Every structure is written in C-alpha cells, then in structure tokens.
Amino acid sequence: MFDLVIAGGTIVDGTGKAGYRGDVGIKGERIEAVGNLSKAEAARRIDATGKTVSPGFIDTHTHSEGALLVDPQHANGIRQGITTEFLGIDGMSYAPLSAYNFKTYRHWLGGLLGDPPEDLDMSSVSAFRGHYHKRVSVNTAYFVPHATVRLQALGFHDKPLRGDALDAARRMVREGLEQGAVGFTTGGRYYPGPWGDTDEIAELCREVRAADKVYMCEPRSPQVASRAFNKHGVSEGMEAARRSGAKLHFAHYRTNEQTAGRIDKIMAPIDAARTADHDVTFDIYPYPTGSSIAISYLPDDAQEGGPVEILKRLRDPAQRRAIAAGMDASDADRLATIVFSYMPNAPELEGTLLRDIAAKRGRSRGEVLLELLLEQNLKVGYLAEPPESQEVWAQLGRDFMELLAREDYMVCSDITPAGNHPHPRCFGAFPRFLGRLRREVGNLTLEAMIHRMTDRPACRFGLTHRGRIEKGWFADLVVFDEAKVNDTATYREPKQFPIGIPYVIVNGAVAVDDERVTGIYAGQAVP
C-alpha cells in the first residue's frame, strides 16, 4: 500500500534521459516504485495524465533564510516547483554568529533578509539548520558564508584576517562543513566581506578542499575589488580555487544590458585563468537585472563599526553629504536605476524610483539614498530597473539559454523576498526558464532543462538521494503542464504566481495541492 501514487504522467527523471509514461509510488518520505502501478493500492492518487512529473527543483542561490523563519509556507518558492533552496549565499547569512553578532548582522542585512526573531541561536551551523529542519515547506542546504565568519572572527572592522583570527575563521569553516554545510561562499559587496583579500579566501578554501565541498563565488563588485587578486572579482575566485584546489562555482554568471550578445566577453577572464585542474561550474537566473540592499553602496570607511556606527555617521549632516558626494560620483549609473523593493517603515515608497524621490526632495540621488537609509533604520531593499529595449531583453533571453545549454550551468532564482515590490525572480525564475524561454528559444529539450534544475545541482553539491525520480530516493516531485507552465511575475507586477504547476511534493508530503499551498512543513535540512 502506497501513501501516494502520482499516476499516468510523463516521467522526466532528472538524469536527462527521455521522458516516459509511468506512475510514481511513494511510501513515507521516499519513492517506493516507478512503473505501472495502476493496480496498486494507495491512500491517495494524483492523476497526472497529460502532465510531466519531474524531481523537485533545486535552487542553488536564494536569500530566503530570514523570510522562511517568519513565513515557513514560502509560497513564492514552493509554487515555482522549488523543493530545495540553498542558503548562506553571497558570503552573508546568520551562522555561525554569537548572539551579539547575530543581532548586528541581522540589522545590517535587514533590507535583504527581513526581520526574523532576534533571539534565535545562530551560534553554529547545526543550530542554524535546526531552525529549518521539518519547520518549513522546502528543504534547505547551507553554505558557510565568508563575511559572517569574518564578522565573528574580527568584528565589523577593516582588519586583516591573519594569525589567530585566521585560525579561528578556518576552524569555523571546518566545523560548519562538518556540521552539514555543502560549501563556502563569498560575495560581491556585503560587508565586512570586502575587507578581506584573496589570501584569506584561499586559506579558508583549503578547508573546503579538505572536505571535498564547493567554493561558491559571487565575484566582487568593481568598486570593492582593490584587495582582490588582479583587482578583479572573477580572477580572485579562480585564484582562490587554484591555490586551494577547491571546486569552484560562480554565482548567477550571465550577460547583462552592457554585455548582451557577448558571452565570449564574460567568459574571457575565466578562460584566461583556467588551468587543467580548475573544476568550475555556474548558475543563472533569467532576468536582465538584479536586486540587493542600499547599505551595500556605502563606501569602505563609512561601513566601519557596523550598523550602530553607520547610523551615527548618517545622522551627522556634514558626514552624510560627504559620503553622498562620493556615491554620486562613483555609482551614478547604478543609482539611476534603483527601484525600491523593501522599506518596511514606508511601504508607500516600495515600487518607486530613487531618481523620482530625489527629484521630489530636490537633492542628489546619493543624499536621498542616505536619508532613506537613516529614516528606515538601514532597511532598504532595491532592484535595478530593467532595460527599456525589447531587443536587449530578447538578446539576453537567447544568451541565458545559450549559457544554460553548456555542460557546466544550472538554474537558480536568487530569491530576495523582503517587501511588497520584490524582484520578479522571487516568483518566476524557474517557470520562466522552464516555460517561456525553453519554448521561445528552443535550444534545450524538456529533459535537458529539467536535468539542470535537479540532478545536476544535486550531484555538484553532494545532495544524497535527491534530484532524480528513482526507487529509494526522496520523494521531492513536481507535476506540471509542459505546454502551459509559465511565469506571470513582471517587474511592474512582481507578486504573481506562475501557472501550470498544480502539484509539488516535498519528502512525500503534498506541499502544493491543485495550486494551493497546504502549509505542511516537510522540508529537511539537507544533505
């Protein structure tokens, strides 16, 4: 007797091999049988006739850790068919941190990760994982984040990580990996991360190599690359991997408005540095622009001391004007595209452009951004406006599919969920690739697309018995309509669920039932 049989669908098993008609029988958390189960007894049958049954999607890059603690149903993730989310990405998250440092970092990251309870134990990776295991709708995997480790080892200060502090940081990375983290991450612009250099990252990556796990690198922003090897974020990732021997994964690596159509250009620094030993993979989300937090724009010296000191500087009009002048000069292009996604104390400003608010207030964009940071107690999330040109959009869509066709690419969402006007990727990344782009560009079969969303990341990051439809494997499954599945979230109307994904199963439990989120928290801390 099965607990659940998903009957009559086309099974696309995650490995890339051709789909076939069949039933999937589930007992407890696992897949018990695959084949013709028409005569088998089952407590429940889901009719998947005319639909595709695939493994649940594995999302290699999200920032859901704060949101999951407040809203464990996590409809925007699970309704995309995502059954496993990677956390601790871009070098910043909550563990391992002391109670004091957790409070500090929770504040600094508030515009991105929201407001989880302040009294949680984040002192170890084990403690962190415990907050999610069977308490949220999706499975979660964690990476030990570089900036977090740096904060715990040195405080929120521009100091070199050497000697005893480096030993302590190495120990934190090692223990985190022993406690179940699947890798280590660095980020583009999340303090105190940028105060580190390539030497310390390479040292920390030695622990990643020893544990045979993965170093995931979001290359540094050019504005904070002065301490990077070759003064370049990609070079730094390649060099840290070369010196340590760690496997390397570049986060959401893609062309953008400036490089549309020039995949050769974005791959050049990687190809130039690549040696025979380099083992490099990538992920990608299908949108032309990204999303982050305003506080990351503040320059090096304005970040010193962390949130309390930052607020003191912003309260002083002379210091505020001086910092703003620097930002207006060095970040003018980026400031021009800011759309606010999250301002909990002024939700009426969510969805508005910085340049419009600046025009209204009659001050520079940099000055107004700092005023808003002060007014919002530093909690300001934003996304970048998409390009106006339809041609650029179409070219980028083709670029993304060309990248995804490679042997070394997989799919991510980069969910940044805080706020009323989030980036559309929070609701639409997977269905956008699976529906719209697969159908429009047509260079990948359904089986190849599913492989990049399931078995490929599971193998790369060592998730055991996930990512395939196979007897004995965990029953993380998605039932979708191949012809209909699509994203509906847009930059203007981002909080729109996808269509054509009626059922999502996590560890054998029905998490989405006929497009309704059930509120069952079967997600496990994996692997």
Ligand SMILES: [Zn+2]
């Ligand atoms: Zn990210």
